[in-house]
Every structure is written in structure tokens, then in C-alpha cells.
Amino acid sequence: MQNEGDEPTDEELATLRHVGDKIPYSAWLVAIVELAERFTYYGLTGPWQNYMQNARDDPLRPGALRLGQSSASSLQYFFQFWCYVTPVIGAIVADAWLGRYNAICLFAVVYVCGLAILLGTSFPSSLEVGTGLGGLVTCMVVLGLGTGGIKANVSPLIAEQYTKTKPRIRVNPDGEKVIVDPTVTIQSLYNIFYWCINIGSLSAIATVWIELKVDFWAAFLLPFCFFFLAPVVLIVGKGKYVVRPPKGSVLLDAGKAFAIATRNNFNMHAARNSGEFDDRFVDELQRALVACRVFCFFPAFWLLYGQMNTSFVSMAGTMETHGLPNDLLFNLNPISIIIFIPIMEKGVYPLLRKLRISFRPITRIFFGFMFASASMAYAAGIQRYIYNQGPCYNFPLECETSSGGSIPNKAHIALQTPAYMLVGLAEIFASITGLEYAFTKAPPSMKSLVTSIFLLQNAFGSAIGVGVSTVAKNPNMVTFYACLSGVTFVCGCLFWVLFSKHNQTEEQMNKLDAANEDSKVRVEEGGANPLDKGREV
Secondary structure, eight states, X not given: OXXXXXXXXHHHHHHSEEEOOOOOHHHHHHHHHHHHHHXXXXXXXXXXXXXXXXXTTXXXXXXXXXXXXXXXXHHHHHHHHHXXXXXXXXXXXXXXXXXXXXXXXXXHHHXXXXXXXXXXXXXXXXXXXXXXXXXXXXXXXXXXXXXXXXHHHHHHHHHHTOOOOSOEEEEOTTSOEEEEOHHHHHHHHHHHHHHHHXXXXXXXXXXXXXXXXXXXXHXXXXXXXXXXXXXXXXXXXXXXXXXXXXXXXXXXXXXXXXXXXXXXXXXXXXXXXXXXXXXHHHHHHHHHHHHHHHGGGHHHHHHHHXXXXXXXXXXXXXXXXTTSOTTSGGGHXXXXXXXXXXXXXXXXXXXXXXXXXXXXXXXXXXXXXXXXXXXXXXXXXXXXXXXXXXXXXXXXXXXXXXXXXXXXXXXXXXXXXXXXXXXXXXXXXXXXXXXXXXXXXXXXXXXHHHHHHHHHHHHHHHHHHHHHGGGOSTTOHHHHXXXXXXXXXXXXXXXXXXXXXXXXXXXXXXXXXXXXXXXXXXXOTTSOOTTSSOEEX
């Protein structure tokens, strides 16, 4: 008979309920760092569409640079593209030289420099002399480097705070025997991580109101000040984090191995037989490759996601806002995530596990694509409704009866609500699971790299967005949203057809870290408990 704390038998693994473990204190500290960074990021970017699109003297909406919808959306997409290319740089810096903790500290300094540039060039006196656009573009480059460097390392760092790799038996106070499953715990960690991201993103509620009631410089000042919570938590909690030392970047060796495989009909055994790499490295590379292949349809998902702070904001600008900022409803997305994550984490997922219903990562991602497609289908319907209303019908704010763009079409801004909530559900299933998959399927030496490759898909989606933004204008928007919905639906179906087989090997792949010495906690000299102080794993 198995005792509490023992490893479960195969029969117990198949029949007992799987539950998560207690979340380490250090993981909460990392989550606070991410909350502060996301508070700053979304607080800044929330007002950006108006800041770029509208004129300083616009009669209906706040504005500064007067670039128009297409140019403003293109710049937004450029920034998103850059923010998700730079995680590759952050991963290399962390793996090769600094380690994840020190890399986060370095890129936090870079981040502050970008914030200072934007704040300094957004004052009325700076806008009057024409430094606004140059300051914004410079900020985008510097801030994108900072946020990418943090992003590549903070999500693996939070998961690494939980150091157990093998399931074990636990007996609950009511006598029920359950399995404490590291996989379930990692899933919970990423739900908490994403929940904190969306708590932070509510900063845009404040900044778009400040933008409307005061000015853009005041809206940018709030996230600038709040960001300093991140370095404070990093410094105060320094001795409590699980920290892996850098072991050198595997990027060059991985590139060589892939080149050999490519020259031999994409056969990884050729790399194994080349004599340049040991079997373990090639095995880990193949394991990482499985995760990276799963990510190949995510650009379509992120292209759709990008509509929330571009096309949706512009759509709201053509609707009756009843005194609300047109960029306020974006915050319904994080609010829906904040509401739905606890429901999924405490209600739906445990119920499915209790009923022995497998809801594995590939299935969750597929559901994410379907919810995203539904969101765009709904947006197409709302856009058709807007076009059917006066006074300008298919050309909102552009006809003579709109009094110079001051009278929108007769459609209430609240009609957008379901679109934002559907995207929120899509993120819970696709984005959170993608981060979890990147961590759990990557070998220890490649976790930052594989995470950065997952994030890179967002960059590809943004690059596509730059191209399609040229057609995102009236009267084409119904077709635009309908096409996005159809493309995402098709990508989701192809994703399921190609990768649903990985659900069958999920447990075997998750066991690989348990047998890997690099995944185990090292007890420091003197027998100290590695959970009691700053530690290396």
C-alpha cells in the first residue's frame, strides 16, 4: 500500500484525482514583477492609438500626432512586432551570460530609459516643436528591447520557482487519496502569472481617462512611476528566488544541428551521427522542436489579438461613447480574463479532472482558436450594424452631416463588449497554454529559448498585421473582420488535425524533466535547505 509522499503506481496515476501543489512564495514575487511591467506596458500603450491617430485639435477624440488610422495601426503593429522579436535577444543574454534574474534586472534599466524618452517628448511644449513622433519611435525601439528582455525570462523564472518534478501521493483531511501533480501545479502557476498580467493591464482604464481629462503626458507619468515597483521587488526578494546559473546559449549549436538535419532530408539522426553533438543534446533538441512546431499557427491568433488595440479602438471612435473614452473598452478584455481565470482554475479544470475528462494542452489551444474566430465573427456583425446606422453609414465621421467628424454613427459603444470577452476566453485557452507548453516541453537548457520562440509568433502576427492594416479602412471593415474570423477558424482546425496526436504522448513528455539531473534542486554546501534562501538549481 502506498504511503503519503510516495510516488504513485501506474494504476493510481490513471485512477486518482490529480491536484496542484502549494505555490512557492518566490513565485508570487516574480508574479508581482510581471504585474508591474504589464501595468506600465498597457498603461502606456492604451492611449497610443489616439495619441498617434488623431490631431491635437480633434473635436471629438484626444490626439497628438495626426497620423491617421492606417499609419497609427502600422506603428502599433511595428511596436508589437519588435516587442516579440526582442525576447530572442533576452533569451540569449540570459542563457549565455547573465542568467534569468540578472537579465531581468538589466532589461528593467533599459525599460526605464524608454519610459523617460516617451514622457519627455509628450509634454505640450515638446509636441509643439515636433519632437513627439521621433520620441515615440525612439521609445518604441528602446522600450521594446526592455520588455522583450524581461518577457523572455520572467515566465520561465516563475515556473522554475516550483522545483518538484515527480508526482506524489497525498491524503486529504477527508481521507481522499489524491496525486499532487507537478504538471497541474505548473498549469496553476501560469494561470496565476496570466492573471497578474491582466490585473496590471487594467492600468489602461486610468490612463485613457487621464488622457481624456488632463493630457497624454499625465497619462504616461502614472505607468512611469509604477514601474519602479518591479526593481524594488527584484532587489528585496533577491535571496529568495530559485536561480539557474547561465550555461551558455545553445542557439549556435542548435543552428548547426538543424543545418545538418536539413541537408539530410530533415533527419535529426544525421546530426546525432555527425559526431559533433552527444545523444542527449539531440534528444533535447528534438523535444524542443515538438513544442516549436505546435506554435506555427499562433501568428494567426496574434494577428487577431492585435485588433483589440487598433481596429477595435478605431471602431469605437465611430460609435456613440456617451462620454466614455473610445479606447476604454479595451479593458473589458483583461477584466474578462480576471473573472474567468479563477472560474477555470477553481471550478472548471478541477471538475474535469474529478470526472476523469482529459483537457490537455492541444485541446485547450484548439478551443482558444475557436473563441478567437467567434470574436471576429461577432465584430463583423457589429461593424455591419454600424454601417447600417446614420448619419454617415459606410463612412462614419467622413460625411458632411457629421459636422466635421463630431457626430458618430448611432451605435452604442457597449455593443463591442462580447468581442472583447471572447478574445479574453481565447487567451485563457491558447495564450496561457502556449506559455505552459513552451516551459514544460522544453529541456532545461532551452526553456528561455523555446519561450522566446513562442513569443516570436506574436511578432510574426504583428508583421502580417502591418500588411493587412492598409485595407483596414471604411467601407471594408465587415469583410476585414469576416476574413480574420475565417482564417483563424481554418488555422484552428488545421492545428487540431496536425497536432492532436501530441495529447497521447503528453504524460510521457512531462516525465522527461523528472529524469533529468538539470531539472533537480541542488542542495548547497552545508546541507542548507534550498527553499530557505537564494539558490541555484
